[in-house]
Amino acid sequence: MLVESLICSPTPSYPYHIAAKRYFVRSHRGAMEQRCDGYDKDLTLIFLHPTSFPKEIWEPTIEALLHEHDLWGARIREAYAIDCPNHGVAAVLNDGLLGDCAAGTKLFAECAMQFLLNGPSLSTPVDFSKRNLVGIGHSIGGVAVILMQAMAIPIKFRSIILVEPMLDANPGDGYEQLRTRLVRSAYKRKDVWNNRGEAAAYFRNTVRWHPRILDIFIKYGIRDHPTHTHEVSPFDGVTLACTRDQEALMYRDKDGATTPIQDLNVICNRIPVHVIFGGNPDYLPQSTQDGLTDPKSGRRFASVTRIPNTGHLVRICLLIPLCDDTEHMLAPPAGPCGVGCRIVSGHSVLC
Structure with missing residues (x-):
């Protein structure tokens, strides 16, 4: 797998730096087949990370998908992972x-959409539309x-996969209790270490990390302490890339779990939307997850998958099968030409 780092500088219309990565296999970068309506037949995947983790946390997933594509009878052209402006x-x-x-969530969605809009000005120009x-x-x-799909901009996804989405279709005490717990956890967590080795030892004892995922987090989710360049008594330790204050701000997004439900109601009837939950509802309660996928709600999901022996941090803890018999999980709907890519992801991994 080849990787290209991409940085977009602030502009008058967007005030933040954007950090992203492009992932591809050399054999995939040749001539790509187009459908008769002018769109690529091959897939371009856009990955967005969870709070407090860097975009690179998706790399094992991306690598597996790129190298296993021949098993499915369809091709992935390339993949992109994008940092939220206050992460990584x-x-x-x-x-x-x-x-x-x-x-x-709005900060993240605006950043990701701005990156797609910047496609023509990238080092390798891309018309994501x-x-x-x-x-x-x-x-x-x-x-x-x-949220990206609700923006009045002509760049749309052909299908969506949501992994443990922080959504609450029936607002109640469950989500508010979780929000309070997450904010407190953000402020109480340790955030300074003498070096990355010390940080790795600390995090190794916090959750059930897969070693490869932990290595990625220590490399990209930890940064040099901002005071390491001070002229007087610099501190050469390390700290979290996403600060405790910024993490707490993400959780304090007042309507972040509820307002997008209205957008999801529309999207579910327009394109395939797949949902993946960990089998152990350790963040959002089971009732909240069931409320999201309740057929009586009018939301039509292409598939709902539960992966046993995992919770909300399903990608962080284990390198595990995505779903033994999942079909069309990555396939866009058939277009005007009747072309629809059929992808069987029984051999892919979620981490």
Whole structure:
């Protein structure tokens, strides 16, 4: 798998740096087949991460999908992962720009959409409006994917995959209790270490990390402490790329779990939307998840999958099968030409 780092500088119309990565296999970058309506037949995947994790957390998933595409009878052209402005590499670039801005799903969605709009000016120009796009998001990343489709901009996904989306179709105490717990956890978490090795030892004991995922987090979710460049008594330790304050701001997005439901109601009837939950409802309660997928709500999901022995951090804890018999999970709907890519992802991984 080849990787290209992409940085978009602030513009008069968008105030933050955007950090993204392009992932591809060399054999995929040749001539790509187009449908008769001018759109690519091959898929371009757009990945959005969960709160407090960097975009690179998706890399094992992307690598597996790119290398296993031949098993499905369809091709993935390339994939992109995008940092929220206050996460990962983007957080470092945006030092001093974010302040106490109203962080949340809207911040992430606007950033991701701006990146797609910047496609023609990338080092390898891309017209994303002509790409066969699949949006894939975990937690708040999934909510941002939904918000992107509600924007009045002509770049749309052909299908969507939501992993443990932070959505509440029937607002109640369940989500508010979770919000309070997450905000408190953000402020109480340790955020300074002498070096990355010390940070890795600390996080190894916090959740059931898969070693590869932990390595990625330590490399991209941890940064040099901002004071390491101070002229007097610099501190050469490390800290979280997404600060405790910024993480808490993400959770405090007042309507972030409820307002997008109206957009989802529309999207579900327009394109295939797949939902994946961990089998253990350790974040949003089971009743909230059931309320989201309730057929009586009018929301029509292409598939609802539960992966046993995992919870909300399903991609972080284990390298596990996505779903043994899932079909069409990444396939866009048939277009005007009657062309629809059929992808069987029984051998892919979710982490």
